[in-house]
Structures are given as C-alpha cells and as structure tokens.
Amino acid sequence: MNLEEFFIQFQDFLSPKLDTYEQAIYLYIFRHSRLIDLSEVTIGFKSARTRMACGTGEKGKPMSENTAYLKLTSLEQKGCISIIKTTHTGRLIKLHLPHEIDNLIIEEEEKIQLSLEEMDFFNVPENRLLLLQREGYKCFYTFQDLDESNFVVEHVVSRPNGGNGYKNLVAASREANNKKGNSSAENFLRRLFREGFLSESEFQNRIEMLAKLKAGELKPILE
Numbered sequence: 640m641n642l643e644e645f646f647i648q649f650q651d652f653l654s655p656k657l658d659t660y661e662q663a664i665y666l667y668i669f670r671h672s673r674l675i676d677l678s679e680v681t682i683g684f685k686s687a688r689t690r691m692a693c694g695t696g697e698k699g700k701p702m703s704e705n706t707a708y709l710k711l712t713s714l715e716q717k718g719c720i721s722i723i724k725t726t727h728t729g730r731l732i733k734l735h736l737p738h739e740i741d742n743l744i745i746e747e748e749e750k751i752q753l754s755l756e757e758m759d760f761f762n763v764p765e766n767r768l769l770l771l772q773r774e775g776y777k778c779f780y781t782f783q784d785l786d787e788s789n790f791v792v793e794h795v796v797s798r799p800n801g802g803n804g805y806k807n808l809v810a811a812s813r814e815a816n817n818k819k820g821n822s823s824a825e826n827f828l829r830r831l832f833r834e835g836f837l838s839e840s841e842f843q844n845r846i847e848m849l850a851k852l853k854a855g856e857l858k859p860i861l862e
Contacts (some may be wrong), residue, residue, distance in 0.1 A: 640673065640736075648737035652744050660702055660710045663692035665719055665748055668734045683729030684708065717744070753780060755858060760792065761803035767792050769859035771810040778818070779809035780828065780845065791816045795824045795852065806855050824849055 654662055667687065672680040688707040693699070702710075711730065714720045718740045723731040723790070738744055760766040770792055774827070776785050793811040794801045799808045811819075819827040832842040851857050 640674075645736060648744060650850060653719070653737045653740070654744075657714075657719070658710075660692055660706060661714055661717075661719075664707065664710050665714060665734070667691045668720060668732055672732070672734050673736060679731055679733045679832060681729045681731045684711065685729075687729075689804075755861065756804065758805070759803045760808045760859070761794075761804050766859075767810075769861070770808055772807070773805075773857060773859045774810040777810075778812040778815050779848070780811055780815045780824075780831060783797065783812045783815070784839065785810060785812060789813065793819065795849070797821050805857070805859050806853055 684707040685704055693701045715722055719735055721733040723733060758766055760770055771790050778785055790810045791813050792808050793816045795805045795807050828845050831837045
C-alpha cells in the first residue's frame with residue numbers, strides 16, 4: 640500500500656464528504672485493518688469509541704455508543720465500509736480505500752476538468768501565469784526566455800473566433816505576438832522556419848505541440 644497516495648486521496652476526495660466523527664471512525668478502522676494488511680477486522684465500538692475523537696463531544700466527552708453506530712451506518716451508506724456481520728465481540732467490517740469507492744475520485748476529477756474548461760486564461764492575472772508556467776517560461780513560438788514581467792498571452796485563433804480557454808492561448812514574447820498579427824499559428828510557425836528563427840526540428844516540435852494544444856492535451860497545472 641502506498642501511504643502517501645492513500646492520505647492524498649483521503650484528504651482531497653474522501654474527507655470533504657465525511658463529518659468529524661465519520662473521519663475518526665474511518666481512520667480507526669483503517670489503522671486496525673488495511674494498514675496492517677488485514678482485509679477485514681472485528682471491532683467492538685462500545686469500547687473503541689472511547690479511544691477516538693475524544694474532545695469532539697459535549698464537554699470533551701467521547702462520542703456516545705449510539706452516535707458510533709449511527710456513523711457506522713452512514714459510512715456504509717457512503718460506500719466507505721461494508722459491515723459484514725455482527726458478533727458478540729463486535730462488528731466484522733471491511734474498509735474500502737478511497738480509490739475503491741465507486742465514482743469518488745472520478746467524480747472529483749470530472750469537476751476539476753469542468754472547472755478548467757470554464758476558466759478565463761486571458762483576463763484573470765493568476766490564470767495567465769499558469770500559461771507561463773505551462774510553457775516552461777519560454778515563448779511558445781520562438782523558445783525565447785520569458786519571465787513574469789515580459790510575457791504576453793497570445794490567442795492562437797484570433798478573436799472574435801477564438802476564446803479565452805487554455806486550448807486557444809499561449810504565453811509568448813511581445814515580439815512574436817506583434818509579428819504573428821492575425822495570421823494563423825501554423826502559418827506563423829512556417830514563416831519563423833523560413834526566416835531562420837526556428838530549426839527544422841524546432842519547427843516540427845512546435846507544430847506537434849500546437850496540435851496537442853488544440854486537442855486539449857496541454858493542460859495548465861492547477862494548484
């Protein structure tokens with residue numbers, strides 16, 4: 640088990656869907672099962688509840704027995720655990736890791752993707768910087784070194800036909816932006832190649848990257 644991956648997925652995807660008691664119970668079960676390579680574990684919550692989330696209850700008391708059982712039920716309804724059976728020593732439980740819970744991580748990734756598609760990368764300053772970072776602080780067209788003080792955000796397809804999404808914008812030098820004008824990105828790259836600003840390999844690389852840009856494969860990294 641990759642503990643780093645588990646805690647990232649737990650914190651980023653699962654914990655926002657759980658209340659404090661549910662998180663405490665989930666991690667307690669994890670500690671006594673999957674962490675030590677047990678697929679299932681029997682836990683008696685009548686006593687175990689007194690050793691988790693102490694101080695969360697009224698006046699620093701641990702959760703009540705009734706609360707523990709209610710939260711176990713809610714965890715099962717959310718797909719976090721499966722209660723296999725109840726015995727005289729407690730409940731036999733199988734815990735599901737975040738990536739094993741149906742639609743949990745896929746759903747969140749789709750939300751992030753939707754947000755990315757809706758973001759304005761031209762008018763929002765912090766989003767403009769994401770494009771500069773995506774380009775590795777180089778002009779998309781000429782490989783000229785750039786920094787936060789001398790770059791511009793350039794429309795691959797000029798407005799009004801082109802939008803302000805990440806698929807239609809690149810970080811570029813002011814010189815390249817002025818020289819390109821309203822010509823297509825492909826024609827501009829061919830011009831740079833003919834005039835010796837790009838080598839043949841650089842030209843082919845830019846054409847390939849331009850195709851990836853338009854296909855949505857060059858996504859800015861969101862924090």
